[in-house]
Amino acid sequence: MASPARTELLGLYRSLLRTAREFCDYNVREYVKRRTSDGFRQNRNLTDPDLIASVYREGKNQLAVAKRQALVYSIYAPKVKSIMELDAAITTNTTN
């Protein structure tokens, strides 16, 4: 199997980051973003074409998983967002 071209690799990277943005859960979204950039950074010096091809294939599988799960998470999104996403001041009133 031919080694993927540079454009394909960059395309995969961008697709993964785009899919990350679609997650409505703050923690998962940050994780996907961080894991893709760290993963690509870790593998940036690979030279063996077979290894690059297999890593690329795995990346594509992960992209498919991410796309499916972004949809599932959005269907069951909670009504209230995480506190980390609200940038207004937090109010904590204890009503007794």
Next chain:
Amino acid sequence: MASKLLASTLRQTLTKATAYSVTRQFSTAAAVSVAAAAPAPDSYEDPNGIIMKGVKIAGRPLYLDMQATTPVDPRVLDAMLPFFLSRYGNPHSRTHLFGWESDLAVENARSQISDLIGASPKEIIFTSGATESNNISIKGVMHFYKDKKRHVITTQTEHKCVLDSCRHLQQEGFEITYLPVGSDGIVDLKELRAAIRPDTGLISIMAVNNEIGVIQPMEEIGEICKEFKIPFHTDAAQALGKIPVDVEKWNVSLMSLSGHKIYGPKGVGALYLRRRPRIRVEPLINGGGQERGLRSGTLPTPLIVGFGSACEIAKKEMDYDHKRIMALQDRLLNGIREKIDGVVINGSVERRYAGNLNLSFAYVEGESLLMGLKEVAVSSGSACTSASLEPSYVLRALGVDEDMAHTSIRFGIGRFSTEAEIDRAVELTVKQVVKLREMSPLYEMFFFLLSLLTEKEGVNVWPGFPCLVTPEAYDWENNNFHLFDRVEADAASAFIALWLEKYNLSSQSQYEDVQQLKWNGDKQMVASVRNEVCKRLLIFALSEEAYLFHRRRIAESSHK
């Protein structure tokens, strides 16, 4: 093609949380029917915030309680869903495709789990969780060998299910030794050796403690068990996927595993049973003879597939996660220590799992601290998280004072925690602790003493340690402290040794590292700790009445 269109319209209609989707009016019957069939809204959530149990918060709290449970990894959910939707067969059905494919998935999961712990797939049986696995191990092993073996050794810091199973065995007539632990939470190997008897049937020691996060010396304990030929059981629910687990290196015969602590689903666990030499157990649940007769019952295929997938992911991600979590723990600890003092880590600092940080804050009341931390989901070792009024038995076994045990908080950091969450948790914790300390009379007294001391020359003080003031040092008539500037070196060093031990600063290098302390951002107190300071340290004790008397006199004199 139609399904893709439906999926995209679904996403656009129903996603409210992302700012990128635009809601449009649709006339397609599918969208309308789906919108009508959306899950019924929970009564406590509305777009303005959440009101539950008398507390109002603006959004879902940030989750820092990874020892209680972990969120399900999206990759795990992806592996599980087909088994809820179309591949719903019973893995024990041998006559049709549904059964065959489920069985294949279960066996695949079995090998994924055994890979992670260095075992063979035949040595894994599935249970409903680590609690059931612990029950099978302890009760099952002792019931099987009840004629020859009547003694069990365990520790005082084990999980409740282990301690309760042992108590059940005690009622049946077995004898249990509960080994004490040191103040760092680690079990003493010499005591373990001394407790072994000829009729000891099982030694059960958990690998990573769920409350304080200390890692026991598993290899050394395994050596001892091998030497005496006693089965070694460990509860590895918190250790799996986080630290390297190898059943050969540890020489364990039984190991309990849990699914929901490694980003898998709740309701599934496993038990590792060694085959060479074979360890026999009496089954707790009888039935159709599934799982080699040891645990009958239909296997929950989706949960098992999720568990296996979580193990596979954990194996790949262990190094990456561990590095990250260690960095986050340092960030959390340093962030808190920079702003406030009197912070004590419960449990050993060296031998601990990085994702579990159990802190006690001096001079702060535990319940009120938790009440102010509603935007952070954390757990505590204090009474309000347990049904009784007693603080956690684990902290009591460590020898932590009751007041410190009540203010303990357990921060759990995991794969999905972010730096921003840690920073926010630090900010909220520091804010709440400072607020409570401002209201605390004990703290005020300590602060007053400290400010008094620093005005005198030639005084070296350790900030963060309550000072003991002797009544003799207080001159009642003239409202003065007699300051002794020379104290018996022996008495001083004994006192210092006690305080060093209490606050886990027993190594010389840490003792010398206490150089600077920032105080509430306002005052700066520089205290240098040197060996010779013992000879020049002031030690004095103040009773509360003396302190209040003194304050009143100051107030009266200022009114004149």
